[in-house]
Amino acid sequence: MVPPNTFAGASLDRAGARRRDEAWVQARLRDPASRALAVTREGILVDRDGRTLTRLPLDAIPARGTTVLLGVETDGSALFGVDVEHVHDAARPLAPGARVLGLRAAGALLPQELGGLAAYVSALLGWHRTHPHCSRCGAITDVHEGGHVRRCPVCRAEHHPRTDPVVIMLVLDGERVLLGRQPSWPAGRYSALAGFVEAAESLEEAVAREVLEEAGVQVRDARYVSSQPWPFPSSLMLGFTARYAGGEAVVNDGELDDVRWFTRDQVRAAAAAERDGEDPWERGDANAELLLPPPVAIARRLLDGWLAGDA
Amino acid sequence: MVPPNTFAGASLDRAGARRRDEAWVQARLRDPASRALAVTREGILVDRDGRTLTRLPLDAIPARGTTVLLGVETDGSALFGVDVEHVHDAARPLAPGARVLGLRAAGALLPQELGGLAAYVSALLGWHRTHPHCSRCGAITDVHEGGHVRRCPVCRAEHHPRTDPVVIMLVLDGERVLLGRQPSWPAGRYSALAGFVEAAESLEEAVAREVLEEAGVQVRDARYVSSQPWPFPSSLMLGFTARYAGGEAVVNDGELDDVRWFTRDQVRAAAAAERDGEDPWERGDANAELLLPPPVAIARRLLDGWLAGDA
Known part of the structure; x- marks a missing residue:
């Protein structure tokens, strides 16, 4: 049984219909029961223990940056997200003991649902940060619907948060799997091939195009396994397995450093060799035959599923 | 056996690596063997018979609008897409007998692969039409990589074509399926529930959120079936089935006119009642109990799969 993908699980009520009611959103902003998660470019505000997201009263945040409505919690109170980039001061934190935790670390350390919330607020505020202008006419757009829409006051265009679908796949051939490595990765690390879905x-x-482009290999029987929000800045990872159907695996388009077949035994040994609590993402090992991606990545969940015999 | 989804199937080599080579792209633009598909806001240029996309030499198109590289065809020649909005004149067509066919009709009438090409070129040129400006700083951006990237000369931001993932799902409960209708649809028409994937x-x-929001119903066991490019303007439909798990089906968030359970027999009868060649999308029938979405829509493929016992 492979655990759920990190960064999924933001299970609060997103209040998709109610947030279109501007008066209701404004009332939530004034409601003393409302709380907010605070985000900077570097990560998200967490409590001293690093295991809880810091929920701040809105009036505890001076000079709020972009403020978005995330939804309504089970106790009925509204939860917002606030960009505190310009007021965050590590020496004088917004709450006693609170500190900023990088989003990837947040995914690894926080309980499932809080990791999901961290991804949600980071993705939404990241979109506002890079989309203040209208892509159609260039004007500054206005925020509506609790931050889920930006509207252009000049040309009236409506803009929605961006979610970029990415396919990520294990190419399987009996007892072996095709993995690749990017030049920037630590020595020894390999992961699943992946790439953005293109227009139409x-x-x-x-899946077939990316594998052919990156590794020169044909596949068949692409099969969807699971999906994962990947807010760096706004990807949606769509995990697949596919069967090898021909071609010799070679680095093809210059995006990868190496592509290579590994046996199930090699992958199993690599998983067993990991020391508890260590994040292989950060660590290189020139002597290691294979370093796997960390559990925070869907690639690792796909590999774990393969080891468990799911594929 | 349900046929493949319309608008998939653009199987040409997209030349993802080579298009990053500006000199190579420029040489393809000068190559007399290169051809182009021509698109307006209303649709795509097709030959007299309406069954073939018109492939024009590039120099047959005066004052070309945005020009994008679609890829390389099996004979080695490059295929471009050109926005001819400003030079298209129905009375003096760019090629003898050529006419503009709406994209939805193109999907219904053209062979699978040409429908895929029509979707591809329409989605890509549609993106350029609505994204000339940098969303970060508002400046006019430059076209690169054969039209697959726009770069900002002022703030250096890089922008990629947008693909918006949408979940679309049959909620199943034994012999019945939950469908909904939008207020704008012809009388009697119902289809699968659907909605944009949100941030993270x-x-x-x-799937679960949309069904709950739109119809007040809980689901479990969401299962991916297939996907479909839906270039109106840039959606990617992700088709699912899900099992009914509780709640009474009622219109919930004001987006739908009605939600209703239909039996498998009712759906089968509705499919049988269609007259050949008729597009139920365009036609209302106040007396009909149920009009199904047309085969061009993945919703219909999902329903056909359910009738065939796939789900």
Whole structure:
């Protein structure tokens, strides 16, 4: 049984209909029961123990940056997200003991649902940060619907948060799996091939194209496994397995450093060799035959599923 | 056996690596063997018979609008897409007998692969039409990589074509399926529930949220079936089935006119009642109990799969 993907699990009520009511959103902003998560470019505000997201009263945040409505919690109170980039001061934190935790670390350390919330607020505020202007006419747009829409006051265009679908796939051939490595990764690390879905592709077409482009290999029987929000800044990872159907695996388009077949035994040994609590993402090992991606990545969940015999 | 989804199937080599070579792209633009598909806001240029996309030499198009590289065809020649909005004149067509066919009709009438090409070129040129400006700083951006990237000369931001993932799902409960209708649809028509994936949601979470928001119903066991490019303007439909798990089906968030359970027999009868060649999308029938979405829509493929016993 492979655990759920990190960064999924933000299970609060997103209040999709109610947030279109501007008066209701404004009332939530004035409601003393409302709380907010605070985000900077470097990460998200967590409590001293590093295991809880810091929920601040809105009036505890001076000079709020972009403020978005995340939804309504089970106790009925509203939860907002606030960009505190310009007021955050590590020496004088917004709450006693609170500190900023990087988003990837947040995914690894926080309980499932809080990791999901961290991804949600980071993705939404990240979109506002990079989309203040209208892509159609260049004007500054206005925030509506609790931050889920930006509207252009000049050309009236409506803009929605961006979610970029990415296919990520294990190419399987009996007892072996095709993995690749990017030049920037620590020595020894390999992971699943992946790439952005292009205009007017089905997911299955994107899987086949990416594998051919990156590794020169044909595949068949692309099969969806699971999906994962990946807010760096706004990807949605769509995990697949596919069967090897021909071609010799070689680095093809210059995006990868190496592509290589590994046996199930090699992958199992690499998983067993990891020391508890260590994040192989950060660590290189020139002597290691294979370092796996960390559990925070869907690639690792796909590999764990393969080891468990799911694929 | 349900046929593949319309608008998938653009199987040409997209030349993802080579298009990053500006000199290579420029040489393809000068190559007399290169051809182009021509697109307006209303649709795509097709030959007299309406069954073939018109492939024009590039120099047959005066004052070309945005020009994008679609890829390389099997004979080695490059295929471009050109926005001819400003030079298209129905009375003096760019090629003898050529006419503009709406994209939805193109999907219904053209062979699978040409429907895929029509979707691809329309999605890509549609993105350029609505994204000339930098969303970060508002400046006019430059076209690079054969039209697959726009770069800002002022703030250096890089912008990629947008693909918006949408979940679309049949909620199943034994012999019945939950469908909904939008107020703008012809009388009697119902289709699968659907909605945009939001920031930091897994597909399965989006399925559950949308069904609850739109119809007040809980689901479990969301299962991916297939995907479909839906270039109106840039959606990627992700088709699911899900099992009914509780709640009474009622219109919930004001987006739908009605939600209703239909039996498998009712759906089968509705499919049988269609007259050949008729597009139920365009036609209302106040007396009909149920009009199904047309085969061009993945919703119909999902329903056909359910009738065939796939789900």
